Amino acid sequence: MSATMEKGVRVLKEVIDSRIASYFSSCVHCGICADACLFYTETGDPKYTPIHKLEPLRRVYEQEYTLFGKLGKLIGWSKAVTDAELAEWQELVYNSCTLCGRCSVVCPVGNDIVYMVRKLREGMSASGNAPDGLKGAVTRTVTIGSPMGIKLPAVKAQIKHVEADYGLKVPLDMEGADYLVMLSSMEIINFPEYLGAIGKIMHSVGKTWTLSSEAFEATNAGMQIGNSDLARVIVTRIVDAAEKLKAKTVISPECGHAYTALRWEGANLIGRPFTFKVQHIIEVLGEFEAQGLLKTEGMETDKLTFHDPCQLARRGGVIKQQRVLMNKVAENFVEMPDAGFMNWCCGGGGGASAIEEGEELRLKAFAVKIRQFNAVKPDRLVTACANCRIVLEEGLEHYAMKLPVIGLTELVAEHLPEPK
Amino acid sequence: MDHLAFLTWVRGTGLDIALSLFVFGVLWRLIEIYGLGVKKDLSEPRAGEAASGWHTIWRRSFPQKEAMMKSPVTYAGGIIFHFGLAIVVLFFVPHILLIKDMFGFGWPGLPSQVIDLVTVVTMVAMILVLVDRLVKPVKRFLSTKADYITWVLTFMPLLTGWLAVQHLLLPYTLMLAIHILSVEILLIVLPFSKLFHAFTAFGSRWYNGEVNGHKGVAV
Numbered sequence: 001m002s003a004t005m006e007k008g009v010r011v012l013k014e015v016i017d018s019r020i021a022s023y024f025s026s027c028v029h030c031g032i033c034a035d036a037c038l039f040y041t042e043t044g045d046p047k048y049t050p051i052h053k054l055e056p057l058r059r060v061y062e063q064e065y066t067l068f069g070k071l072g073k074l075i076g077w078s079k080a081v082t083d084a085e086l087a088e089w090q091e092l093v094y095n096s097c098t099l100c101g102r103c104s105v106v107c108p109v110g111n112d113i114v115y116m117v118r119k120l121r122e123g124m125s126a127s128g129n130a131p132d133g134l135k136g137a138v139t140r141t142v143t144i145g146s147p148m149g150i151k152l153p154a155v156k157a158q159i160k161h162v163e164a165d166y167g168l169k170v171p172l173d174m175e176g177a178d179y180l181v182m183l184s185s186m187e188i189i190n191f192p193e194y195l196g197a198i199g200k201i202m203h204s205v206g207k208t209w210t211l212s213s214e215a216f217e218a219t220n221a222g223m224q225i226g227n228s229d230l231a232r233v234i235v236t237r238i239v240d241a242a243e244k245l246k247a248k249t250v251i252s253p254e255c256g257h258a259y260t261a262l263r264w265e266g267a268n269l270i271g272r273p274f275t276f277k278v279q280h281i282i283e284v285l286g287e288f289e290a291q292g293l294l295k296t297e298g299m300e301t302d303k304l305t306f307h308d309p310c311q312l313a314r315r316g317g318v319i320k321q322q323r324v325l326m327n328k329v330a331e332n333f334v335e336m337p338d339a340g341f342m343n344w345c346c347g348g349g350g351g352a353s354a355i356e357e358g359e360e361l362r363l364k365a366f367a368v369k370i371r372q373f374n375a376v377k378p379d380r381l382v383t384a385c386a387n388c389r390i391v392l393e394e395g396l397e398h399y400a401m402k403l404p405v406i407g408l409t410e411l412v413a414e415h416l417p418e419p420k
Numbered sequence: 421m422d423h424l425a426f427l428t429w430v431r432g433t434g435l436d437i438a439l440s441l442f443v444f445g446v447l448w449r450l451i452e453i454y455g456l457g458v459k460k461d462l463s464e465p466r467a468g469e470a471a472s473g474w475h476t477i478w479r480r481s482f483p484q485k486e487a488m489m490k491s492p493v494t495y496a497g498g499i500i501f502h503f504g505l506a507i508v509v510l511f512f513v514p515h516i517l518l519i520k521d522m523f524g525f526g527w528p529g530l531p532s533q534v535i536d537l538v539t540v541v542t543m544v545a546m547i548l549v550l551v552d553r554l555v556k557p558v559k560r561f562l563s564t565k566a567d568y569i570t571w572v573l574t575f576m577p578l579l580t581g582w583l584a585v586q587h588l589l590l591p592y593t594l595m596l597a598i599h600i601l602s603v604e605i606l607l608i609v610l611p612f613s614k615l616f617h618a619f620t621a622f623g624s625r626w627y628n629g630e631v632n633g634h635k636g637v638a639v
């Protein structure tokens with residue numbers, strides 16, 4: 001066994017807890033989880049059955065933590081997991097799993113499969129079996145500060161543009177602001193409107209906000225690849241900035257996994273509760289709306305539908321707010337089948353969009369989205385995740401479907417009354 | 421050994437051995453699994469939603485519409501055979517008498533014609549589920565030898581019990597002895613096979629509901 005392999009197995013042993021033991025002991029091989037996974041439904045290949053993606057982890061569990069497994073290993077009945085097997089499983093654990101969590105909500109015995117995929121990735125990454133695309137993203141986030149290699153000057157340049165275009169000040173490193181706003185690289189490069197929208201909204205509702213020059217990127221490739229040490233480095237950067245600037249709330253950008261990394265994994269990664277709140281921008285907008293602060297005017301009249309990012313809705317618990325906001329600015333808001341809690345993933349979550357080798361499969365799996373769109377035939381598609389947005393645009397292009405994709409925050413900002 | 425001696429053995433020594441191994445096995449496995457522990461979640465919980473471990477324990481007993489449509493045999497067959505097993509095990513009068521004998525308390529049973537019907541329905545449901553396992557690509561792909569063995573081990577008590585009551589195939593005494601033996605084998609294997617989901621499914625649902633309830637999502 002190679003040294004990295006040994007490390008991988010050691011890490012797998014460490015991540016196994018009562019939950020994982022209970023889940024593996026409960027599986028009855030009913031196959032119901034397969035029908036929840038877009039990679040199975042769109043390919044029909046049984047190897048994409050969610051529980052099967054965990055086979056290496058199950059074997060380690062059985063051999064290390066069960067009486068008969070240990071005996072079996074001793075007398076040579078069950079063979080240890082090999083490097084080659086882990087390499088083979090890369091496709092199943094990364095390319096064909098977006099950590100969307102649909103499987104976890106249908107399993108009749110209650111197995112939280114996505115919880116286990118996340119843990120298996122720890123061992124995959126420790127044994128060097130993570131995909132190159134993700135490895136690169138992690139290295140760039142840790143060394144440069146963002147997965148797409150964006151540095152502070154790029155952010156500053158964008159601040160300048162936004163200030164000029166929108167005629168408002170974008171605060172940088174302001175102490176004591178109500179909100180510390182995080183971005184995702186994709187927003188910095190592809191969707192500068194997001195930053196402008198935030199500025200307009202904050203101004204309109206009378207809240208103070210700031211960006212930080214030390215932590216502006218919230219995307220956490222460390223979490224996606226399954227390396228908690230690196231995920232911790234990335235989260236710590238944000239925690240340090242938030243505490244230094246004494247921010248009350250950190251706003252996670254329109255990026256699903258950034259939200260999961262910061263909101264749910266963050267405190268566990270650094271080993272202590274946060275001293276500030278973490279909210280997704282849609283939660284913040286929902287709160288403004290509930291408090292009567294969000295004033296809008298005019299309505300979109302074309303037919304709009306909403307794609308729920310998995311990490312925001314099913315995995316994050318933000319399901320109602322986006323609907324309230326949509327109805328506030330759109331006359332003709334229609335829901336796709338399975339929208340909300342059971343929405344289908346765009347196919348690019350969990351780092352999958354960064355994996356080049358996975359593109360073909362991703363596009364194939366996108367057929368489920370096309371079916372959803374065709375069921376309601378919207379004029380435009382609204383979402384709240386920059387990663388979903390790019391993956392959706394690619395998928396739509398591949399299937400030659402003309403459907404513009406927009407971000408909900410920008411849509412809301414467009415309906416703010418003109419400042420006097 | 422003649423039939424009566426066989427029956428006496430499975431009713432006495434055999435049952436003692438099986439029950440001891442069963443209790444030991446269950447405790448062993450529960451400690452093996454739940455003794456591993458879980459880490460405390462340090463993230464701030466989302467307040468006040470109707471999501472929890474209890475919720476998930478309840479909700480996963482019923483299929484979701486979408487999943488039900490995609491796997492009707494698994495669901496319908498599964499639900500029928502689980503309920504059927506429970507009814508036959510718990511409401512057949514001789515079973516209740518045995519329980520009363522061992523623990524000193526019992527409850528009213530169901531008429532034997534009803535038990536008869538339920539047994540047949542349960543066996544049919546189990547056969548359907550098995551056929552489904554053999555023809556559905558995903559299920560066949562996931563299935564291991566253990567899945568088929570545990571199916572047989574679960575089916576045998578039903579079949580032999582029914583044959584004994586109907587006085588079919590073998591002399592009653594022998595069939596009854598085989599029936600009891602098949603239950604004993606099932607008891608011994610249960611803790612160390614996937615049949616242990618009879619216990620852990622509740623723990624799994626609890627954990628899943630708890631982790632997601634923390635986020636305010638009712639799974």
Ligand code: SF4
Pocket residue numbers: 026027028029030031032033034051106107108109110111113562
């Ligand atoms: S749905 Fe649950 S019990 Fe069925 S095969 Fe998948 S993990 Fe196992």
Ligand code: SF4
Pocket residue numbers: 036037038039049050053096097098099100101102103104113114117
């Ligand atoms: S989390 Fe989503 S993509 Fe991953 S196995 Fe489950 S259903 Fe499939």
